Amino acid sequence: MAPLLEAIGIGKTYPGGTVANDGVNLSVNAGEVHAVVGENGAGKSTLMKILFGIEHPDRGELRLDGKPVSFANPREAIDAGIGMVFQHFSLVPSFSVYENVVLGSEPHAGIKFDRAKAIAEVRALSEKFRLQVDPLPPVGSLPVGQQQRVEILKALYRNARILILDEPTAVLAPQEVAELFVAIRSLVAQGRTVIFIAHKLPEVLEISDSITVMRAGKTVGQVKAREVTEQSLATLMVGREVALKVDRADTDQSRRVCAVQNVTILNERGNEVCADLSLNVHAGEIVGLVGVEGNGQAELLEAVAGLRPVAAGAIDLDGSNVVPLSVLERRGIGLASIPEDRIASGLATGASVAENLVATKLNDRRYVRNGLLDLKAIGANARKLIERFSIRVSGPNAAVGTLSGGNMQKVVVARELSEQPQLLLVSQPTRGVDLGATQFIWRSITDARDAGAAVLLSSADLSELLALSDRLLVFYRGRIVAAFLNRGDLAPETLGTYMLGLSTQTPDEMRAALK
Structure with a gap:
């Protein structure tokens, strides 16, 4: 049977030369939970934005039901049966649940908004897919897990066959994660397909059937969840062995x-x-x-x-x-x-790595003399910390804003723990x-x-x-x-x-x- 959704040889380069996707392949079967995992900057978000019509590929092809498709915008993707729930929700806090769900696609009785029908349809969808959301309260009064379900209902109300969930567990407590997984399994049992973007590997292994692994803008593997371990999946993501725990020494904690x-x-x-x-x-x-x-x-x-x-x-x-x-x-x-x-709060992105590494020490005589910066001492400090904290950067004078997220964070850690x-x-x-x-x-x-x-x-x-x-x-x-x-x-x-x-x-x- 042909895959429901395919991405074949997808390439996307942003202005400035950043290659986000480089020949990416994705094959998603109907009625499965398909996880897409990879480190930050691996290209997952760009690929999902292409599938949803937010971004447009420079090369490659998308196929839906075996036929080539191209989405000029998210509306075309929605009309084709693809829905997406972003990590940051797009809800109106003062509107009720049902008003948020039907917003832009309201049912009408003649020229009037059919409020009773909207409430009934949202309640029926919620019960059908075990989402357990009351249609009546304002969204702003709901906990974050319930708000996420409202976003899922928005996609289902628009007849989404394929639901893309972007880091859906990032803001949830463990019980809310368990409830979300119940809803995902219910979606799949009733014929929907879920693409699950995540970085918490135990959750990926628990909920998914298939997993596509991305690294540095490329697809490096597609595996069955039952055939891999957390450790082997981490190694595939990073390209080397990764320790998933840290040892703490015995310390005197009396003071x-x-x-x-x-x-x-x-x-x-x-x-x-x-x-x-x-x-x-x-x-x-x-x-x-x-x-x-x-x-x-x-x-x-x-x-x-x-x-x-x-x-x-x-x-x-x-x-x-x-x-x-x-x-x-x-x-x-x-x-x-x-x-x-x-x-x-942690960095001045337009300033250099060297300047950021002394930003909290501008009254320190090692780096400031007679009111003037000692550039030689600041540069020497930066070279020492770059080596000690393994910061990947072309040199001390590189602007912090040009670094990856992980290396930006290392600059903050290096400064605070120098x-x-x-x-x-x-x-x-x-x-x-x-x-x-x-x-x-x-x-x-x-x-x-x-x-x-x-x-x-x-x-x-x-x-x-x-x-x-x-x-x-x-x-x-x-x-x-x-x-x-x-x-x-x-x-x-x-x-x-x-x-x-x-x-x-x-x-x-x-x-x-x-x-």
Whole structure:
């Protein structure tokens, strides 16, 4: 039987000469879950945009039902039965679920919007595909997992036979992932085909039938999920053996470095995002902050770094309250920070690698003399750190904006860990970073911990938190609702129960892990 959808010899080069796709082949059979995996920059997103009519190939051919097709825009792809759910949703928060689903394709009774029919059709679709979404509430009131299902309903309402899901599990708690997989299996059982773009290999192996692996803009293999392991798939993606875990040394964790005491933090609208929060971080340990994004973890790290005001409470660093201190003063007593958004907050992309590597040290006499930059010393520092942190760059004077995501992140890590910090704040350290760079960044963070740094780590990737953390604190609506010692038997599903607010530990249950 001919494949339902094929991409044959697809090539795409962007202005400036970046080759995103170089002879890519993809063959998707009807009624299967087909995963497409690869490191960041492998060309997955470009290929999906071509399949959905957002981008247009320079060469190659698409075939649907065995016949050549070409999509000038997403509307043509939708009309051909292809739907796509992007990682960042396109929903109107104030509209109800059913209004979002039918927007642009509303049913009518005469010239009037047939509201009753729209509600009935959305409810029927939800029940048919086990998506379990109420059509009536405003989308803005729904958790992120439900919002994702609204996006899936939008595609199904437009009769999508092929559904492309772009990193669908990136923002979901484990229970929400399980519910999504139930819905995907229901879609496939009822004749739909799903293309699943992902980087979390255990999930890929769990949900997919076939897997296409991309590397550096090329297809390097298509395999059956049942015939590969996580390790062999990682090796195929990267082109070499990759360690999927990191070892942590035994450390003395008796000295408290940072104490957050009854801290309340407000957002820009004056609403509480963290309420009466208390926690400790000790030398030689990594404390992982667990939670669905938007539950206060990011705001806490910003407050400790000095980037967000504290409405009440104190933050002690090595015995001194740092709340009145500036960012520079906090750095002067041993705080280092790897921010969530490396481009917006961590780097000056138009400046050189060398300049970025000393951007937090412009009052340091090693690099500034009599008010003038010592370019020779700055260049020497850059060459040393480029080698130590394996940054792939043409030289110290290259603009940071020309580097890959993984190498940009290495520049931030190199700057923050060029000297051993007392307290290291880390937010989403490997988001958008390939496996090879992830391995290196994990090792750099644990090396700082092993050398005595206290580390506060926030990540949307539970596997990352479980791999790196000594203790785990679960946030829900700005409060700590559970605390665990990471002894190796802690399951993501256990954390997920608390992440979604389904359970809360008692103070006695949390005491040992809050120490």
